[in-house]
Amino acid sequence: MKHPILTPLALTLAATLLGGCSMIPAYHRPAAPVATTWPAEPGEPAAAVGTTAATDVPWQTFFADPRLRQLIGLALANNRDLRVAVLNIEQARAQFQIKRADQFPTVGLAAARTPAAVGDGTINVYSAGLGISNWELDFFGRLGSLKEAARSQYLATEEGRKAAQISLIASVANGYLNLLADEELLKLTRQTLATREESLKLMRLRFEHGAASELDSRQAESLFEGAQVALAQQQRQRAQDENALVLLLGQPLPEGFFNPAAPPQLADAAQLTDLPAGLPSSVLINRPDVRQAEQQLIAANANIGAARAAFFPQITLTAQAGSASTQLSGLFQSGTYGWTLASQLLLPIFDAGRRQAGLESANAGRAIALAQYEKAIQSAFREVADALAGRATLGEQLRAQQAQAQAESVRYQLSDLRYRNGVASYLDNLDAQRSLFAAQQAVVQTRLLQLQNQVLLYKALGGGWTEAAGADTRAASP
Incomplete structure (x- = not known):
């Protein structure tokens, strides 16, 4: 049976292997x-x-x-x-x-308390674990x-x-x-x-x-x-x-x-x-x-x-794996394990010529x-x-x-x-x-x-x- 944490790691490894396409012009000594x-x-x-x-x-x-x-x-x-x-x-x-x-991704310890609406009231969701925030995949x-x-x-x-x-x-x-x-x-x-x-x-x-x-x-x-x-x-x-x-x-x-x-x-x-x-x-x-x-x-x-x-496009990855519970005392108990993975793609459509000016400057x-x-x-x-x-x-x-x-x-x-x-x-x-x-x-x-x-x-x-x-x-x- 495949462990759930292998899925984000596999995605991370695949992204790393696929990334790194260099656009540096070939250098020849003048x-x-x-x-x-x-x-x-x-x-x-x-x-x-x-x-x-x-x-x-x-x-x-x-x-x-x-x-x-x-x-x-x-x-x-x-x-x-x-x-x-x-x-x-x-x-x-x-x-x-x-x-x-x-x-390389920056891995840190993440802990949060997130209010969530339930019916007419709210509950708090506590989470703690290891997280990766806004890691740019260098495709x-x-x-x-x-x-x-x-x-x-x-x-x-x-x-x-x-x-x-x-x-x-x-x-x-x-x-x-x-x-x-x-x-x-x-x-x-x-x-x-x-x-x-x-x-x-x-x-x-x-x-x-x-x-x-x-x-x-x-x-x-x-x-x-x-x-x-x-x-x-x-x-x-x-x-x-x-x-x-x-x-x-x-x-x-x-x-x-x-x-x-x-x-x-x-x-x-x-x-x-x-x-x-x-x-x-x-x-x-x-x-x-x-x-x-x-x-x-x-x-x-x-x-x-x-x-x-x-x-x-600039592609970033945010991931977290750890424990989540509605009770602070329930963290790290059996059955509270979970993970999240989110990716974001950003391709500016209009930047007033900023990127073109950057290339001309380079x-x-x-x-x-x-x-x-x-x-x-x-x-x-x-x-x-x-x-x-x-x-x-x-x-x-x-x-x-x-x-x-x-x-x-x-x-x-x-x-x-x-x-x-x-x-x-x-x-x-x-x-x-x-x-x-x-x-x-x-x-x-x-x-x-x-x-x-x-x-x-x-x-x-x-x-x-x-x-x-x-x-x-x-x-x-x-």
């Missing part, structure tokens, strides 16, 4: 709107192609400087932007779980489409966290390099200031004894004050760069990190792994921000399926996501191309800058010798001092640009979110 090869590097026949992708080089391997690795570890553990990115993943995961749960895949959209958004936030980590690591590396350059520029400025102070003292002594004109004395004073201005500017820039790095770290610099007696030099951070450019297709596969944009495109595509399904959302995906690819392509152009030219620029600084140094020595022997005016000596100081500053700045360009290339190729084997990845958790 063609990349960029060239199939990188632009040829200046002075090179073609961009270098290698077998080792940047994503296969952990940041612990790429950055050899132990001080920099320490700072990156602190930033991964304490940076608030990265912490928000991690929490966004948790929120998106919860939203996905909510959409997935919408496909046309509306709930399934929303679940797939939420799943893609969840995956997009995961890729967003990786992209945030890449940007954070590159920003910390550049901030650290800025500080090293600041230290070198401060040292150079202090040396120049000391030299010009001695020159000013000598010039004032010569002026007092009639061996030099007031013009020469004032020119020496101007040069000295110019060095004072440069020192104040460098000190301010050093403080601002440190503040920017502290913000990235989410905490102050470790105590004694920079030893004033022996500050680290840019040369200490110059040991960066050389990376092959690879092909544009590998960048599209490996860059998390591009994968994030693609997942958002897939989510927008799934929303079209939900908007299409809204044009079809189609527009997909077009927007497609444009954003293509822009992400184009931006990635440009970043790599720019970094490759920098790699091809900054080395030669640094070599020429160093040669110029050396020439200016010799020129200053000769000009000073000529002035002391009365062959040349002090104006020539001043010009040689200014040119030497500017050339020495340019060497430091060009070396900084070269190192930062290597960091940019590592970031542009998608490196920085993988961990070295055996590395403690807990630092990346909030």
Whole structure:
């Protein structure tokens, strides 16, 4: 003999098996709107192609400087932007779980007292049991489409966290390099200031004894004050760069990190792994921000399926199984068992164009996501191309800058010798001092640009979110 409760369960199972017809448009990855090869590097026949992708080089391997690795570890553990990115993943995961749960019935304990008319009077009917209320049978895949959209958004936030980590690591590396350059520029400025102070003292002594004109004395004073201005500017820039790095770290610099007696030099951070450019297709596969944009495109595509399904009937099921009695004390006694099952079909006839507007909005959302995906690819392509152009030219620029600084140094020595022997005016000596100081500053700045360009290339190729084997990845958790 068939038990009465099997009937609603059988109906529920049949509805579940029949449901889930997806109306999501078939997804095909759009063609990349960029060239199939990188632009040829200046002075090179073609961009270098290698077998080792940047994503296969952990940041612990790429950055050899132990001080920099320490700072990156602190930033991964304490940076608030990265912490928000991690929490966004948790929120998106919860939203996905909510959409997935919408496909299943919510079973709850139901109890009610219902007045019923009998003849000239009324009686109360008491009931208690398990119930399912307004469970939508997903015949046309509306709930399934929303679940797939939420799943893609969840995956997009995961890729967003990786992209945030890449940007954070590159920003910390550049901030650290800025500080090293600041230290070198401060040292150079202090040396120049000391030299010009001695020159000013000598010039004032010569002026007092009639061996030099007031013009020469004032020119020496101007040069000295110019060095004072440069020192104040460098000190301010050093403080601002440190503040920017502290913000990235989410905490102050470790105590004694920079030893004033022996500050680290840019040369200490110059040991960066050389990376092959690879092909544009590998960048599209490996860059998390591009994968994030693609997942958002897939989510927008799934929303079209939900908007299409809204044009079809919405079927809901309400069921309850338990005990009913006219006496509260009679509940759960023999013979009081019962069940109810009700279904409802709703097909809006007139909604003032709401569903059509919803479909148009979903189609527009997909077009927007497609444009954003293509822009992400184009931006990635440009970043790599720019970094490759920098790699091809900054080395030669640094070599020429160093040669110029050396020439200016010799020129200053000769000009000073000529002035002391009365062959040349002090104006020539001043010009040689200014040119030497500017050339020495340019060497430091060009070396900084070269190192930062290597960091940019590592970031542009998608490196920085993988961990070295055996590395403690807990630092990346909030």
